Amino acid sequence: MEDLINKIKTHLHLSSEAEEFIYSISKEKTLPKGEILIHQGQVVKKTFFVTAGCLRSYCIDKNGKEHTLLFAIKDWWISDYIAIHTDELATLTVECLTESKVIEFNAKELDKIHARFPEFESYQRHNLERHVVSLHKRILNQLQLTAPERYDLFLEQYPDIEQHTRNFHIASYLGITQQSLSRIRVEKVKK
């Protein structure tokens, strides 16, 4: 819980009322590896702030193949924002890749923070702007880089994540098969 409060405080003066509000609507949880927090096809009400461990969100396509949208480690948020903001059922699944600690919020309740404490508006706007930038970059990288280049970039961007993930998770993030990633890794070692 401290982690979230501290993170906010680096960007914002947090009144004791606002801090109290955050406490009142959140629940800290420790989750085992493999736990599913959001199930594809179900209603999505929750959003999670990660304080330890590693989670990922992914969709399953018509052939049963998984495609990873996001890995979330300490200090990241994770949920199915497609579902939350379009009021549809989950297209994503969110699972714990390792034992993890999260702070759970009801997304609709959390949203009220902006009305009650307007100083959160611009904080949240900045978060969203940064997120948009990272998504723009990811799309451009997917368009212009080869699979080995994307893998190298991934390792730069998530330097410690291989402790937490299996290779097939990374492959499904990069848009290649597990076998291709395995070949790419072999080539890297040769050099």
Added chain:
Amino acid sequence: MEDLINKIKTHLHLSSEAEEFIYSISKEKTLPKGEILIHQGQVVKKTFFVTAGCLRSYCIDKNGKEHTLLFAIKDWWISDYIAIHTDELATLTVECLTESKVIEFNAKELDKIHARFPEFESYQRHNLERHVVSLHKRILNQLQLTAPERYDLFLEQYPDIEQHTRNFHIASYLGITQQSLSRIRVEKVKK
């Protein structure tokens, strides 16, 4: 100019002061086809609201190939938000695909609207949330769909855009070559 004001008014009560502010910091422009609004490698200061015509933003990779990030038609915003929000030089180029009308803003000045008229905060937050959702969907589509499927979806999402764009623009958005798109189009006609 009316278009922008009207668009905002569908989401927000717009005070006459705020309307006045928007007028005071904006400039309406008619641009010929081929005009470049943002040049890769230069400082980005401006952002554009499109009221007529069609523009696109794209990057050029190390082999000289173009990759389209976004097409913008009536009522869309376009700029290089990577550059604006990271204070770096433009990685993108923004060009007019047809003669177009835009409302030009200095991005930093426009940003002040949130401090001066706080009601814009939540409006902008919602815009960003919707944009994030569309980017999440695009990434998932790129991961799970074949090129012909992505093309079909593109035609659904931008039903009238083929009037404005060349096929190689669309190919560079879908992440395929012009030649592949040509083959896909031939196959579609056969069915």
Added chain:
DNA sequence: AGAAAAATTTACCCTATGGTAAGAAAGCTA
């Protein structure tokens, strides 16, 4: 309209990545 430029199509072959399957390695559980 006619010439020039640009875009599209088509054909050829090539390469990166996919699919399947089997064996090896690693990780988990009792």
Added chain:
DNA sequence: TAGCTTTCTTACCATAGGGTAAATTTTTCT
């Protein structure tokens, strides 16, 4: 630690899409 399960690697062949180039069509310019 043994046995079971999952993941990773390797090998094979298959295929989607890429690269080059030339012919054709469309668009632009004067």
